[in-house]
Amino acid sequence: GENVEQHPSTLSVQEGDSAVIKCTYSDSASNYFPWYKQELGKGPQLIIDIRSNVGEKKDQRIAVTLNKTAKHFSLHITETQPEDSAVYFCAASRTGTYKYIFGTGTRLKVLA
Amino acid sequence: DADVTQTPRNRITKTGKRIMLECSQTKGHDRMYWYRQDPGLGLRLIYYSFDVKDINKGEISDGYSVSRQAQAKFSLSLESAIPNQTALYFCATSDPPGQAFFGQGTRLTVV
DSSP: OOOEEEEOSEEEEETTSOEEEEEEESOTTOOEEEEEEEOTTSOOEEEEEEETTOSEEEETTEEEEEETTTTEEEEEEOSOOGGGOEEEEEEEBOTTTOOOEEOOOEEEEEEO | OOSEEEEOSEEEEOTTOOEEEEEEESSOOSEEEEEEEETTTEEEEEEEEEETTEEEEOTTOTTOEEEEEETTEEEEEESSOOGGGOEEEEEEEEOTTSOEEEOOOEEEEEO
């Protein structure tokens, strides 16, 4: 069945360093890849997304890259700040089903 | 006011009891979803609905049922709660082909 693998499960970085979270999806028909940030006691919120017709997208300190051939996509956070500490989820979806299949999450800790 | 509202936010119930979790949205979206979150397992899809007359099972629907009472309302029921249904439950909405919007979650404990 459809599956999204996410690594690492936990990640600690020093403030100011970069963080990278990687996901692999199984359904080659997936064409929409969002990333969500979940803060303590809250629901996940979209931080960036990418569609299959582009390879990279940036929004200030956050970027996402997509390799359709390898079925990989990654989240890059530069110049990390303490407020970036949260759980991050990747997901994959495709036209027609609009089901979002989520990865298992990465707990990011930014150490001051 | 939140775009996606879940009630209750927290609930403790006993094994064998019936419980309903409610979700309402003001986004005007047709698509609504119920997810379950467990540590280390991420968000798993329980049920989803693409309009009032459409209900679909997700990957972990056993032990759950849903009702789509209106475009804006989608409720999740546990007919006979069991301890391994203790989890954080999220309702979400979306309008294709874009992002999903999540509620604040319901923390359910079955004792």
